[in-house]
Amino acid sequence: MTRLALDELGAATAGIGAMHRSVANSVFGALGAVFGRQMTSPRMVHDAVSESTYLSVAALLDIARSVSDQLPASRATAPSRTTRGATVLGILNGLIGDALTESESSLAADMSVRAKGGPVAITTRSLARAFPDAGDHLVVFLHGLMETEHAWSLGGNPTYGERLRADIGASPVYIRYNTGLHISENGRQLADLLNGLTLLWPTPVARVTLVGHSMGGLVIRAACHAGTQRGDAWTGLVTETACLGTPHLGAPLARGVHAASTILDTSPVTRPISTLLRRRSAGVRDLFHGSLTSDDQGFLDRDRWQRPPVTDLPLLAGARHLYVTASLSKDPDHPLGRFIGDGLVLTPSGRGSNSRRHVGFRLDDGVHIGGAHHFTLLNDDNLYGWLRSNIAPRRALPPGRSA
Numbered sequence: 001m002t003r004l005a006l007d008e009l010g011a012a013t014a015g016i017g018a019m020h021r022s023v024a025n026s027v028f029g030a031l032g033a034v035f036g037r038q039m040t041s042p043r044m045v046h047d048a049v050s051e052s053t054y055l056s057v058a059a060l061l062d063i064a065r066s067v068s069d070q071l072p073a074s075r076a077t078a079p080s081r082t083t084r085g086a087t088v089l090g091i092l093n094g095l096i097g098d099a100l101t102e103s104e105s106s107l108a109a110d111m112s113v114r115a116k117g118g119p120v121a122i123t124t125r126s127l128a129r130a131f132p133d134a135g136d137h138l139v140v141f142l143h144g145l146m147e148t149e150h151a152w153s154l155g156g157n158p159t160y161g162e163r164l165r166a167d168i169g170a171s172p173v174y175i176r177y178n179t180g181l182h183i184s185e186n187g188r189q190l191a192d193l194l195n196g197l198t199l200l201w202p203t204p205v206a207r208v209t210l211v212g213h214s215m216g217g218l219v220i221r222a223a224c225h226a227g228t229q230r231g232d233a234w235t236g237l238v239t240e241t242a243c244l245g246t247p248h249l250g251a252p253l254a255r256g257v258h259a260a261s262t263i264l265d266t267s268p269v270t271r272p273i274s275t276l277l278r279r280r281s282a283g284v285r286d287l288f289h290g291s292l293t294s295d296d297q298g299f300l301d302r303d304r305w306q307r308p309p310v311t312d313l314p315l316l317a318g319a320r321h322l323y324v325t326a327s328l329s330k331d332p333d334h335p336l337g338r339f340i341g342d343g344l345v346l347t348p349s350g351r352g353s354n355s356r357r358h359v360g361f362r363l364d365d366g367v368h369i370g371g372a373h374h375f376t377l378l379n380d381d382n383l384y385g386w387l388r389s390n391i392a393p394r395r396a397l398p399p400g401r402s403a
Contacts, residue, residue: 080109081117086148090179094146097180098282109178111189113197114149119176122196135171136206139164139391140194142175144214144245145283149174151213154379160211163384168392170209173197179215180281184294187222191232194223198234208237209391213378214345215283217246217323222292224316235316240391242322244377247290247345248352248359254287290349315360322390323366325350326377330370342374365390 079085093100093109100108112119115130128134141161143151152159152174161172175193177186198205212220220241227235247254257280286292289310315321325347327337332347341347351366352359367386369376377383 083117083150086117086150086176090143090148090176091146094179094281094283096281097178098182099180101178101181109176111175111177111186111193113193114174114176117150122193122200124200124202127197127200128202131171131173131202133165133171134202135169136203137168137170137209137393138173138197138201138205138207139170139209139211140173140175140197142177142190142210142212142216142219143179144212144216145179145287147179147213149176151375151378154375157379157381159379160384160387164388164391167388170391177219178283180283182282182294183215183218183222183286183292184226186219186283187292188226190219190223191226191230191234194227194234195232198237205237207239208234209240209242210238211242211244211387212246213244214246214374215287217241217243218248218286218290218292221248221313221315224319225292225313228316236318238316238319240320240322241316242324242387242391243350244324244383245326245342245345245350245374246323247287247349249346249349249354249357250289251287251345251349252341253344254284257284312357312359320390321361321365322387323351323361324369324377324383324386325366326369326372326374328371328373332368332370337370342372342377344374 077085080089089107089109092107097108110119113122113127113130114120120126120130139161141149141152141159143149152161159172161170161174164170165172175190177189179186194208198208210220210224212218220243224235224238224241226232291310292313293311325332325345326342327334327347328340328343329335329337331337337347339346341350347368348354351363352361367383369380369383372380
């Protein structure tokens with residue numbers, strides 16, 4: 001983490017230097033046109049001082065990296081096992097998780113089942129130890145971008161999983177993953193995990209419910225597609241999926257950052273800022289349209305101004321697909337609700353339907369929460385009541401009674 005911080009500081013210094021040179025060239029160029037050769041000496045002095053300053057900072061950072069490499073390893077609890085440490089790493093993975101994975105950094109998160117902050121190996125023995133009360137109904141929770149499984153504890157209230165275990169006897173399973181990777185890659189990894197989880201669970205699995213917040217809902221859809229394509233047995237166990245505040249049609253913030261990086265790239269002065277914005281991870285880029293497959297044409301030129309439409313995958317057959325949207329205003333049709341949504345996701349995107357695209361959710365399978373923001377959906381009493389009523393086991397009717 002120390003080396004990464006120093007590397008990022010070095011990159012920031014280089015960017016500031018590039019902006020400084022661009023501004024200086026423009027200023028001295030203009031002054032030179034007015035005063036001629038009189039500006040030669042001042043410019044030479046300026047360039048010498050500024051370049052020596054940046055070189056000195058770079059040298060100091062190199063020394064600091066060398067020193068950090070010699071520091072003894074800490075014997076404290078690994079940051080990934082603590083709530084604060086996991087939160088920091090979750091943000092880091094969301095920003096540059098693909099680069100961390102490519103460089104084989106130990107800071108890159110693996111797709112894993114988590115219990116009490118630690119990873120749980122997908123073996124019957126490890127699962128039985130981590131889940132001593134394992135039941136036959138698994139409710140698998142996937143967090144969103146830059147989050148971890150700790151996000152479900154927002155506000156300090158019991159999580160949805162804890163409540164479902166107490167109310168309907170379900171077994172909650174929390175997943176942590178690298179949100180900086182392509183959604184399609186996370187989908188394949190989740191399909192692999194679910195395959196092993198359902199086969200090696202201590203008790204024979206009868207039902208699986210998949211619940212995802214924000215990006216987590218997209219990863220669930222990608223996993224269902226991957227599992228169906230491969231003929232995985234676990235897909236036949238899924239009775240419900242639930243997408244909470246998921247940007248099925250893309251997120252405005254992702255489009256805004258994309259537009260800003262393109263505009264800033266047009267000027268030498270602001271190009272370093274554009275370079276910084278363009279370092280955003282593959283996972284963030286996928287939120288432009290809600291891309292779920294590696295076949296989407298947008299992957300060919302990720303910085304092009306116009307991003308082509310993406311492939312809308314069918315929802316998993318045989319399962320019920322629930323969705324939840326939210327808006328900052330009580331009334332979703334209020335201008336605030338229409339143009340800002342829950343602060344990160346607009347209502348049409350959350351329900352997967354607008355004038356051009358329709359993911360396939362049924363209107364009756366969704367609910368809207370007014371006066372709520374994006375992260376309210378992680379832990380909300382009213383939403384939990386709706387969720388429980390939709391995934392609780394259906395009771396058989398007495399003879400002679402009809403639904």
